[in-house]
Amino acid sequence: THFGFETVAEALKEQKVRGVFSSVASSYDTMNDLMSLGIHRLWKDHFVRNLNPGRNPLTSGPSEQKGWNILDIAGGTGDIAFRMLDHASTINHDAHTKVTVADINPEMLAEGRKRALETPYARSSRLNFIEANAEKLDMIPDSSIDLYTVAFGIRNFTHKEAAIREAYRVLKPGGVFAVLEFSKVNNGLFDAVYKRWSFSAIPLIGQLVAGDRDSYQYLVESIERFPSQTEFRDMIKDAGFLVPGQGWEDLTGGIAAIHKGVKP
Numbered sequence: 230t231h232f233g234f235e236t237v238a239e240a241l242k243e244q245k246v247r248g249v250f251s252s253v254a255s256s257y258d259t260m261n262d263l264m265s266l267g268i269h270r271l272w273k274d275h276f277v278r279n280l281n282p283g284r285n286p287l288t289s290g291p292s293e294q295k296g297w298n299i300l301d302i303a304g305g306t307g308d309i310a311f312r313m314l315d316h317a318s319t320i321n322h323d324a325h326t327k328v329t330v331a332d333i334n335p336e337m338l339a340e341g342r343k344r345a346l347e348t349p350y351a352r353s354s355r356l357n358f359i360e361a362n363a364e365k366l367d368m369i370p371d372s373s374i375d376l377y378t379v380a381f382g383i384r385n386f387t388h389k390e391a392a393i394r395e396a397y398r399v400l401k402p403g404g405v406f407a408v409l410e411f412s413k414v415n416n417g418l419f420d421a422v423y424k425r426w427s428f429s430a431i432p433l434i435g436q437l438v439a440g441d442r443d444s445y446q447y448l449v450e451s452i453e454r455f456p457s458q459t460e461f462r463d464m465i466k467d468a469g470f471l472v473p474g475q476g477w478e479d480l481t482g483g484i485a486a487i488h489k490g491v492k493p
């Protein structure tokens with residue numbers, strides 16, 4: 230049946246995504262640097278700075294609960310989580326904010342745990358790793374999260390709407406849903422140069438450095454298939470979020486974008 234076909238196709242997609250990230254886990258950071266010419270670090274820095282995680286004890290009232298409860302979905306190797314905790318500690322003098330890194334892939338989580346050993350948070354209760362599918366976060370209670378982040382993850386989800394609905398469910402009223410993801414380049418000439426780079430250089434770098442052309446070919450195609458800025462903004466609105474301003478911020482001419490929604 231049509232339904233049966235869809236289910237099989239979806240199962241295959243999930244399996245494929247799992248395989249891609251299992252095979253890229255150990256070379257993941259090097260590859261990100263090579264493919265983005267190091268720019269992904271600047272985007273992640275900006276994403277975190279702009280969200281300003283943590284509660285500054287000097288400016289928050291005594292009745293406010295200590296620290297933020299952050300959920301970093303598809304958190305992989307911990308890139309966003311470590312930045313969040315650094316920001317909360319050093320900028321907001323907040324030693325209570327906690328981050329839970331959730332990812333569907335145990336190999337990516339293992340890399341994250343390994344990398345955490347080089348941070349001050351390895352053995353603290355402020356950082357915690359869980360294996361979970363963004364589309365079904367049963368272990369996370371309703372209205373329990375202050376900030377939900379997903380960086381370069383949502384385009385891999387089979388059911389993006391379901392994941393956005395889960396984000397809405399777990400966020401507290403006033404909580405923020407924030408997405409950093411590849412997006413659509415907004416200048417024709419720049420887009421032509423970018424497409425040439427991504428469709429030819431990225432699979433080639435994947436082949437030469439990680440010995441894995443197919444996984445990187447998949448990554449490029451998943452970027453191409455992901456909705457435009459306005460389409461994605463509308464998906465966030467449709468889930469019930471309030472969207473501030475136009476709803477997104479383009480980074481590097483739209484190669485990536487930050488989308489935000491607030492749970493009313």
Ligand code: SAM
Nearest residue numbers: 250303304305332333334337362363380382385
């Ligand atoms: N957030 C990290 C970063 O910015 O470097 C990792 C991004 S990596 C490109 C995408 C991650 O999404 C992978 O670790 C993959 O395992 C995870 N992922 C894919 N589908 C998922 C799902 N349905 N639920 C949770 N994580 C998922």
